[in-house]
Amino acid sequence: MGTKAQNHVKFAHWIPNVSGGLVVSKIPQRTDWGLQYNVKLAKIAEEVGFEYALTQIRFMGSYGAEYQHDSLIFSTALLANTESINIVTGILPGMFHPGVIAKHGATADQIFNGRWAINVVSGWYRREYDALGVQWLEHDERYVRSQEFIEILRGAWSDDDFSYRGKYWQIDGYTLKPKPLVIPGRPMPEIFQGGNSLAAQRMAAAVSDWYFMNGNSLEGFKEQINNVSKMAAARGRKVKFIANAFVIARDTEAEAKSELERIIRSADTEAVEKFRVAVKEAGQSTKEGKGMWAKSTSRDLVQYNDGFKTNLIGTPEQIASQIHELGRIGVDAILCGFLHFHEETRFFGERVIPLVREMEDAASVKRSANG
Numbered sequence: 250m251g252t253k254a255q256n257h258v259k260f261a262h263w264i265p266n267v268s269g270g271l272v273v274s275k276i277p278q279r280t281d282w283g284l285q286y287n288v289k290l291a292k293i294a295e296e297v298g299f300e301y302a303l304t305q306i307r308f309m310g311s312y313g314a315e316y317q318h319d320s321l322i323f324s325t326a327l328l329a330n331t332e333s334i335n336i337v338t339g340i341l342p343g344m345f346h347p348g349v350i351a352k353h354g355a356t357a358d359q360i361f362n363g364r365w366a367i368n369v370v371s372g373w374y375r376r377e378y379d380a381l382g383v384q385w386l387e388h389d390e391r392y393v394r395s396q397e398f399i400e401i402l403r404g405a406w407s408d409d410d411f412s413y414r415g416k417y418w419q420i421d422g423y424t425l426k427p428k429p430l431v432i433p434g435r436p437m438p439e440i441f442q443g444g445n446s447l448a449a450q451r452m453a454a455a456v457s458d459w460y461f462m463n464g465n466s467l468e469g470f471k472e473q474i475n476n477v478s479k480m481a482a483a484r485g486r487k488v489k490f491i492a493n494a495f496v497i498a499r500d501t502e503a504e505a506k507s508e509l510e511r512i513i514r515s516a517d518t519e520a521v522e523k524f525r526v527a528v529k530e531a532g533q534s535t536k537e538g539k540g541m542w543a544k545s546t547s548r549d550l551v552q553y554n555d556g557f558k559t560n561l562i563g564t565p566e567q568i569a570s571q572i573h574e575l576g577r578i579g580v581d582a583i584l585c586g587f588l589h590f591h592e593e594t595r596f597f598g599e600r601v602i603p604l605v606r607e608m609e610d611a612a613s614v615k616r617s618a619n620g
């Protein structure tokens with residue numbers, strides 16, 4: 250991977266560490282949730298230009314995902330078997346003490362040369378909390394807890410004798426040694442967050458490095474980028490944006506579209522319907538009624554992060570133009586899901602990413618020519 254100009258969109262892929270792939274559909278998939286499959290996937294991804302990969306955290310079976318490997322253990326196993334890709338570990342604050350995760354993260358970051366990152370997810374799946382007897386908080390309160398969690402990570406990673414008085418955690422003179430690596434431009438492991446409600450946006454502006462967006466239209470992405478950027482600027486901060494997409498790249502548009510229809514026709518409708526009810530705990534439960542899945546149709550929910558909506562479905566040329574457009578409105582990275590991860594990650598890396606780079610380079614030459 251060569252040095253990238255600043256305006257180059259980065260690429261991340263979902264790590265299928267839960268069974269069933271990334272769609273709630275009975276369509277045959279060659280994707281597997283085991284370690285061997287995922288090591289090979291991460292190696293393909295780093296070879297073709299992906300810089301990040303994201304694990305999912307789930308404690309028990311949910312819609313279309315009956316089995317799940319632990320995200321933290323799985324992430325370190327992937328780091329041990331790869332060389333350049335950054336692994337973003339999904340963590341649910343309600344289930345862990347932040348001082349313990351700060352310790353796990355610091356060690357992983359030291360051992361694996363600064364390639365460990367975290368995705369702080371505030372949670373929607375109440376059944377897991379009830380099953381484990383862990384208190385389920387109402388929507389906006391979950392973000393109060395997550396923000397404390399992130400502030401404690403940052404404090405423990407940067408200060409000796411760190412103390413913190415929060416509503417959920419009290420820290421008294423904690424000194425973490427070793428701390429994570431300090432890398433130029435990256436003072437500590439990068440902190441991503443999932444969630445698109447107003448509470449999630451406020452938290453991103455205050456404490457996160459990256460804000461994940463569920464699949465959306467260009468307009469939907471623009472609105473979130475503007476809101477979060479404005480709130481962050483008021484605090485003297487800048488947040489990066491990463492957009493989810495379920496990619497179906499095929500030689501012809503007709504092939505891509507008919508693959509999408511096959512996925513939707515084979516949807517596990519019972520699982521999709523249960524998922525639709527469960528995610529009412531997310532954005533819909535806020536007083537604004539906004540956030541992830543607030544406006545999703547059953548068709549959208551067949552990809553459980555609304556990935557069809559981003560419309561990276563078509564030929565390599567069509568997909569590259571859409572990614573270029575996303576870059577122009579302020580999206581810094583794309584999180585990609587695929588039906589058959591191995592072969593489609595390679596196809597995307599070999600056929601789509603080079604076209605995106607050509608478009609970005611042509612636009613930057615045009616910008617310099619225009620002074």
Ligand SMILES: Cc1cc2nc3c(=O)[nH]c(=O)nc-3n(C[C@H](O)[C@H](O)[C@H](O)COP(=O)(O)O)c2cc1C
Nearest residue numbers: 305306370371372373443444445446531532540541
């Ligand atoms: C990219 C991404 C990854 C996520 N990964 C997980 C996960 O692994 N486990 C989980 O329980 N929730 C996950 N979530 C869901 C969030 O925890 C949260 O419940 C959801 O984003 C709804 O937030 P909102 O109500 O603020 O919009 C993820 C969300 C995004 C955007």
